[in-house]
Amino acid sequence: MAQKVQFIAAIVHDPEFIIMDEPLSGFDPINVDLIMTELNELKSNGKTILLSTHNMQSVQDTCSHILLLNKGEKLADSSFSELQKKYQSKKFIVRYRGTKIAFANALWTDFELMNQEEIEEGLFEAILIQRGERSVDDLIGNIKGHVSIEFVSRKRLNMQEIFLDLVNNEKSEA
Numbered sequence: 001m002a003q004k005v006q007f008i009a010a011i012v013h014d015p016e017f018i019i020m021d022e023p024l025s026g027f028d029p030i031n032v033d034l035i036m037t038e039l040n041e042l043k044s045n046g047k048t049i050l051l052s053t054h055n056m057q058s059v060q061d062t063c064s065h066i067l068l069l070n071k072g073e074k075l076a077d078s079s080f081s082e083l084q085k086k087y088q089s090k091k092f093i094v095r096y097r098g099t100k101i102a103f104a105n106a107l108w109t110d111f112e113l114m115n116q117e118e119i120e121e122g123l124f125e126a127i128l129i130q131r132g133e134r135s136v137d138d139l140i141g142n143i144k145g146h147v148s149i150e151f152v153s154r155k156r157l158n159m160q161e162i163f164l165d166l167v168n169n170e171k172s173e174a
Helices: 002-011 029-044 056-062 080-086 100-106 136-143 159-173
Strands: 017-021 048-052 066-070 073-078 091-097 111-120 123-130 148-154
Touching: 002 017, 002 029, 029 048, 029 056, 048 056, 056 159, 066 159, 073 080, 073 159, 080 159, 091 111, 091 136, 100 111, 100 123, 100 136, 136 148
Parallel strands: 017 048
Antiparallel strands: 066 073, 091 123, 091 148, 111 123
């Protein structure tokens, strides 16, 4: 309750610039939603919010510009959409009609099949990981003619996955 009072006290005077440190820490899902709604309302009213948090979902949902730090070092400085373009997932989602065996055989060695399940009668969804520098075109080329393709998409990374990827790359470079 004290944290809610502090939040209200911080915004009651309608400031132009708000600094928040871990504003969602310790809140239940209902109050997280309430705070996020208010932060987005402030943002839409042109307020500048400096948000310091470990909650990557709130960063993804709220921030128009992101500065990621790890141990005091800058990892990234851009928008979420720019980060998603730069750090692409190696996972693909494919929905198809046909047999699981025909699909698996069509992948050859270009893609690794992680999981596949029947989501409705005769319609399967598979999750794949690309090997090397294979593209969506390579994937479609491999499976075309073996199964009927309903949907192909590269899985988009969320803010948590991007942050972990950046931190892990920093560790491997060290």
